[in-house]
Amino acid sequence: MSVMERFSLDGDVAIVTGAAQGLGKHMAGALAEMGADVAIVDVQGEKATTTARELDGETDVIAVETDVTDEASVEEMVERVTERLGPIDVLVNNAGIVENSPAEETSIESWRRVLSVNLDGPFLCAKHVGTQMLRRETGKIINIASMSGIDVNVPQKQASYNTTKAGLAMLTESLAVEWADRGVRVNAIAPGYMRTELVDDVLEANPDMEEEWLENTPLGRLGRPEELRELVVYLASDASSYMTGSTIVLDGGYTSR
Numbered sequence: 001m002s003v004m005e006r007f008s009l010d011g012d013v014a015i016v017t018g019a020a021q022g023l024g025k026h027m028a029g030a031l032a033e034m035g036a037d038v039a040i041v042d043v044q045g046e047k048a049t050t051t052a053r054e055l056d057g058e059t060d061v062i063a064v065e066t067d068v069t070d071e072a073s074v075e076e077m078v079e080r081v082t083e084r085l086g087p088i089d090v091l092v093n094n095a096g097i098v099e100n101s102p103a104e105e106t107s108i109e110s111w112r113r114v115l116s117v118n119l120d121g122p123f124l125c126a127k128h129v130g131t132q133m134l135r136r137e138t139g140k141i142i143n144i145a146s147m148s149g150i151d152v153n154v155p156q157k158q159a160s161y162n163t164t165k166a167g168l169a170m171l172t173e174s175l176a177v178e179w180a181d182r183g184v185r186v187n188a189i190a191p192g193y194m195r196t197e198l199v200d201d202v203l204e205a206n207p208d209m210e211e212e213w214l215e216n217t218p219l220g221r222l223g224r225p226e227e228l229r230e231l232v233v234y235l236a237s238d239a240s241s242y243m244t245g246s247t248i249v250l251d252g253g254y255t256s257r
């Protein structure tokens, strides 16, 4: 098989959570461009519908309003995607939130909110999509972790976020080992600072922060969301057939300093 064929997603069905905007939207577009039908799964129903319309083209792109923290909502989403597009080949667990506050001032409600979206969400989606993949003995799961799960990036204080992203890398390894002999590969991507709405919100609250970020980033700039596209296609396709349990860092050199 040629290299091009190994990267192809022709006829595959992919779910990308949190894809109404930001990194998820770019990754969903990349999977569609490589031939997959894609479900835009997001708690922002209307925005997900607009994004799905925008990306709908050669392949089918649909929107499914879902709260990834709610198991019943996830189960219903898996049923709807399967009914409308067919059995699921690729799951990208991308939905995530960040709440910045010094640890000693962080409420338990805030702590639990972040854990719930960033850890419960990927677990529930992997569990219910994974059940179907294990039955078919084929599938790829890609978790969007963060460099914050590897290095404590400064100056913002975000212990809950950092903890969830480290946990997500370990969930990736655990599922990879559990499911390796049943056709399901599980990998993660750990991005550095990518210019999305999530990052814009953090910078709006702390305008001086960007300078410190750039000083600590060897490539000297923030990442562009579209710079994640080729990596997600690699992990979603047969091109990565010998890779499972890995977390690939894409951070402009931040964690290499």
Ligand SMILES: NC(=O)c1ccc[n+]([C@@H]2O[C@H](COP(=O)([O-])OP(=O)(O)OC[C@H]3O[C@@H](n4cnc5c(N)ncnc54)[C@H](O)[C@@H]3O)[C@@H](O)[C@H]2O)c1
Pocket: 017, 018, 019, 020, 021, 022, 023, 024, 041, 042, 043, 044, 066, 067, 068, 069, 094, 095, 096, 097, 117, 121, 144, 145, 146, 147, 190, 191, 192, 193, 194, 195, 196, 197, 198, 199
């Ligand atoms: N932007 C960065 O610099 C950066 C760096 C490292 C990791 N990440 C990770 O990448 C992922 C995407 O980040 P982004 O910058 O595109 O963020 P974003 O805020 O632009 O998008 C996140 C999406 O997730 C959705 N979402 C939130 N809670 C949800 C829920 N309960 N159920 C379903 N959907 C929900 C939101 O509606 C939104 O559309 C996150 O997991 C984030 O932690 C981002």
